[in-house]
Amino acid sequence: MAATKQEAEVHLGEGLVHVGKLRFGRDRGRQHSEFSYGPDWIADGRAFALAPDLPLGLAPFFASSGRSGDPRDSLTGPFQDAAPDAWGRMLMERLHGAGLSEFDMLTLTDDATRQGALRFCDGQGQVITGSADPIPRLIDLETLRGIAARIERRGEVSNAALRQMAGAGGSIGGARPKANVLDDGQLWIAKFSSATDASPVERIEVATLHLARAVGLNAPEARLVLETTDSPIALIRRFDRDGPARIPYISARTALERRGTEQGAYTEIAQFIRQHSDDPCADLVELWMRIVFTVLVTNTDDHLKNHGFIYAGAGQWSLSPLFDVNPQPERHRQLKTAILEGAPFAASIDMAIEAAVFFGLRQGDALHRAGVMARRIRDLWPGLMRRHGLREGDLDQLEPAFAHQEMEKALAM
Numbered sequence: 118m119a120a121t122k123q124e125a126e127v128h129l130g131e132g133l134v135h136v137g138k139l140r141f142g143r144d145r146g147r148q149h150s151e152f153s154y155g156p157d158w159i160a161d162g163r164a165f166a167l168a169p170d171l172p173l174g175l176a177p178f179f180a181s182s183g184r185s186g187d188p189r190d191s192l193t194g195p196f197q198d199a200a201p202d203a204w205g206r207m208l209m210e211r212l213h214g215a216g217l218s219e220f221d222m223l224t225l226t227d228d229a230t231r232q233g234a235l236r237f238c239d240g241q242g243q244v245i246t247g248s249a250d251p252i253p254r255l256i257d258l259e260t261l262r263g264i265a266a267r268i269e270r271r272g273e274v275s276n277a278a279l280r281q282m283a284g285a286g287g288s289i290g291g292a293r294p295k296a297n298v299l300d301d302g303q304l305w306i307a308k309f310s311s312a313t314d315a316s317p318v319e320r321i322e323v324a325t326l327h328l329a330r331a332v333g334l335n336a337p338e339a340r341l342v343l344e345t346t347d348s349p350i351a352l353i354r355r356f357d358r359d360g361p362a363r364i365p366y367i368s369a370r371t372a373l374e375r376r377g378t379e380q381g382a383y384t385e386i387a388q389f390i391r392q393h394s395d396d397p398c399a400d401l402v403e404l405w406m407r408i409v410f411t412v413l414v415t416n417t418d419d420h421l422k423n424h425g426f427i428y429a430g431a432g433q434w435s436l437s438p439l440f441d442v443n444p445q446p447e448r449h450r451q452l453k454t455a456i457l458e459g460a461p462f463a464a465s466i467d468m469a470i471e472a473a474v475f476f477g478l479r480q481g482d483a484l485h486r487a488g489v490m491a492r493r494i495r496d497l498w499p500g501l502m503r504r505h506g507l508r509e510g511d512l513d514q515l516e517p518a519f520a521h522q523e524m525e526k527a528l529a530m
């Protein structure tokens with residue numbers, strides 16, 4: 118393959134404020150990029166660094182797929198966070214064919230629904246976007262659900278339907294089938310039930326977000342639509358949008374400057390909070406409470422892209438609302454993010470208590486909070502699950518996620 122070069126002007130937010138330039142190259146197998154802030158952005162009173170490893174300054178930042186072998190690492194963290202993930206990449210490849218560069222993946226996703234506030238323009242100042250279709254509305258969801266199901270089954274899908282799906286759902290990350298919808302001027306994520314689900318995953322996801330709210334965690338508004346059908350859809354409010362306003366977003370993976378499949382620890386996220394949060398005390402307690410919640414409801418998919426930060430102004434970042442927390446009754450009790458740096462990845466309530474000091478909590482306070490949370494979860498989970506349509510058989514199947522040794526320990530605290 119001949120060496121290729123691509124470039125885009127990088128802008129931010131609804132007002133398309135110019136922040137810099139992204140240059141991209143592909144040479145044989147290797148993909149690489151260069152990002153530089155523009156002098157106009159550096160001189161702007163609103164300027165901030167897009168990520169901790171991209172400090173404001175005129176020197177360019179380089180990234181390359183060479184080191185990890187993962188093409189996604191040809192973009193620096195905040196650009197990776199704005200690019201599609203497994204579901205979106207599959208849609209893009211079905212629509213545009215194989216052989217897309219990471220630059221294509223990033224810029225050809227729908228501009229209106231792209232994660233965070235980054236936007237890309239061509240040399241003529243025109244916004245680059247892979248989709249001309251309007252953002253779907255609630256009434257379009259049933260059609261989209263049908264298309265998503267056909268795509269998952271690798272069935273026949275027209276090009277128009279593929280384009281509609283890629284526009285609606287290609288931008289947002291994650292592996293599960295999803296789309297974006299606009300309701301009352303606000304953007305929401307629609308997560309579809311998957312043909313491979315062995316349990317009512319979307320019912321459980323919405324109920325778990327309600328459970329998180331009930332124990333005092335910061336979880337986004339969520340509800341089910343097409344609730345009485347076999348494939349209900351979870352509707353979750355986008356926290357990187359406030360009406361038309363776009364709020365910059367970085368994953369915890371970007372906050373911790375990780376590459377490839379490198380993992381991390383909650384105490385490292387705590388360190389980022391201490392240095393960059395607009396309200397470190399509140400964010401530290403919130404994160405610690407999320408660890409306890411994760412252990413108690415047996416959420417085992419707490420990888421660094423399932424935690425994130427939204428821009429809080431004045432160069433500071435606040436912990437994003439919680440997302441993608443799913444009780445897993447049949448899994449090993451093993452986390453994807455270690456509680457303590459250097460410690461095993463065990464989902465251990467004792468380790469959470471031991472770590473509390475790194476989150477500004479005294480042991481006595483931590484024990485009390487864990488006990489209160491455990492009792493609330495024990496009392497509320499079956500009712501919340503039933504209210505979201507789970508049947509008695511589903512509850513029996515789910516119970517091991519809520520009734521386990523770590524829960525017993527916490528209930529006694």
Ligand SMILES: Nc1ncnc2c1ncn2[C@@H]1O[C@H](COP(=O)(O)OP(=O)(O)OP(=O)(O)O)[C@@H](O)[C@H]1O
Nearest residue numbers: 289290291292293337353354355356357422440441
């Ligand atoms: N409420 C929200 N507002 C804005 N962005 C969100 C929200 N919920 C999730 N996201 C973003 O969308 C991505 C995908 O969502 P989510 O993690 O829920 O999907 P998933 O397909 O279940 O993921 P995974 O592949 O981790 O199982 C997240 O990584 C996050 O960047």
Ligand SMILES: [Mg+2]
Nearest residue numbers: 291422423441
């Ligand atoms: Mg996820």
